[in-house]
Amino acid sequence: MYCNKLPEIPDDRKKIWEKVDNMARANSLWVTAFGTGCGAIELRPLHTSRFDMERFGIAMRPTPRQADVLIISGYLAVKTLKRVIRVYEQIQDPKYIIALGSCTMNGGMYYDSYNTLNILDRYIPVDVYVNGCMPRPEAIIDGFSLLMKKIKEGKAEGWKNYIENLEYYRENQKKVISNWDLPDYNW
């Protein structure tokens, strides 16, 4: 059912090509259609005609297999975290995560809730945080342009970080997900 082998980090042999690749990657960010929280409501104006994010090469994709970016739109409940891990690991490398809202940074207004995570980047690697509750479409576009800048400079390395420190992330994930039944790495 699954491939349990860990993905390999590409070696540094292709350093120059990596730069060229990054230019291309930055200009076609495809987003998984997974509205994990309330921020998803502002993604609709963003990908329709009013704010039209396709002019930046950003498009919504129905499956993680076709996408590069996962947007964590707001607070993450524990039950969703499990699905988010699956979706994230299924995205092909390189992959990036944008987290929206104050509640992904430090819990926000749900800091004392028994079912939402307080600090998201302990569980999955976040490349760009967009603050606000909820972030306006302009702010999300700004977050995307920051991500593009990071990718072009070769600094959006959350996905490499995730594979290198998989044990750390797995330990944290297993701490909150009490009925852990995911494989080592599900492709």
Added chain:
Amino acid sequence: MNGSTDPLKTTPLFFGPQHPGVTGNMSVEMWFDGDEITRAITHVGYLHRGFEKLMERRLWIQNFPLVCRICVPESDINEECYALAVEKLDGIEVPERARWIRTLVLELARLGVNLMSFGGQAGTIGLGTGAMWGITFRDFVLDLFEELSGGRIYHVYVQPGGVRRDLPEGFKKSVLSVLDKIGERLPELDRLTLNNAVFKQRTVGVGIVKPEWIDEMGLVGPVARGSGSRRDVRKDAPYEAYGELDFEVVTEDGCDIYSRALVRRREIDLSMNLIRQILDLMPGGPIAVPLPNLTEWRIPPGEIYTRVESSRGEYGYYVVSDGSLRPRRIHVRGPSYVHAVTLLERMLVGANIADVSNIMVSLTTCPPEIERSR
């Protein structure tokens, strides 16, 4: 619910939570035989934040930023319903002008949601243009909210005893211009959806809600009104200024997705009509009564159940106070509760897989209000 899950005859399939056709973050587990669903189970809880627990830990006034997040597309309904409960428990009289401003805000929110869900109905069957237009029209309404309260989605505009601030200067003119702009383009949206052969073939006779289910399961809102019911809290138990407005309850008796879409389409017209009436009749006067020191605000012990009509149906708040600084219990009854769990599980049996997201959008299920924690 008692359909077959025989592994030799049926195939299990998870629909959602990561799926572009699902409304919000929820999932439906289905078993199907060929193309026909034999059994469906709704799974919710992906958005559970434990609101009702958190509300017991906050001051009465601190709950206003929390309650509006229970329903993301239409946040004012929750503020209004909670404010009504607090006012009834504490015996606060709301000034005349504040009541009318609240009614205006509620109708604007309803207009926005109905535009989005009516367009979204077209979007689920591949008519993407309808979804684009619906969401863009809603954005004009959000601009009005921004002018009024400073926020696009969460307004925290209603407060106990009135509203947070007065209408800005020239607000009437900008509302009317937005209504004109939307009203001008709506016939085009009609041509694209209601009069479109593809839309009709995918919706007429699909997703039947039988009229006898309305009383059995307690269906409300456009789902019930699309099956011939005349229930509407705005008419049956008028709150705020609805008693003084002149309108008829929208109802259709086709029982299918098409008639629910038609109800939403006519609700858009109704909301635009009501907004024009409200702007004409808007009285002057104060917009709020002064409140006591909010950090020391105790509400006398008591229990109350308040209801308002949202775009998806009847919304209820059961609020219990024990005379302390914080509420003892707030229980939210969202309309999606029944629609997304009991009704959807029953409706999907016998439906085709291709119609699942179509049916879900026609119920406009809103997962956050199911899982705000009881």
Added chain:
Amino acid sequence: MEKQPQRIVSDSGFEIEVVRKDEGYFHVRVSRANVIELILSAKQRCGKNILQLISVVDRIEDDIFQLTWILEDTADSSVFIVSADYPRENCSVPTFGDIWPTAVIFERELHEMYGIEFPGNPRQYEDFLLEGWKELPPMRRDFDTLEYSIRTYGERRKRIHTDPRKFIAETTGEWDTPVPMKDEDR
């Protein structure tokens, strides 16, 4: 003319405390032995009653759960509310799932959130909102959600500075560090 629920209450003959009475709103409190009889007679004699909500208030100081059934008459949209007290230990409440299918879901959630048993409800042990929950049922008053949150998810990052510019500069690191405005620029 007297409204239907009020007539049922006056006909019933058992002890009833009226909590709140209003136009189209009637809230009564009865002893737990009479709950089923009262709700069933409301259902049968008022015709189109639907169950809107089953709610629980945890009155931990009296060691009781107060259960509340909210019924609504679809004909005139009036609300009839019945409350009753149940002991908190091993709380077991009759199910209405065979009369209203929606009650199955309400009771399933109450079982998860309060640990109340509803004997006869076929789906009460299914997970509803939580997944693999092992602690006390979270909506009970003695469950401390802040303590649980800190224990499980860690303490939230707090602002060290009250000056937002310093805070942003510290948290974002070298990335887009905002240059503080000089006084002459203002």
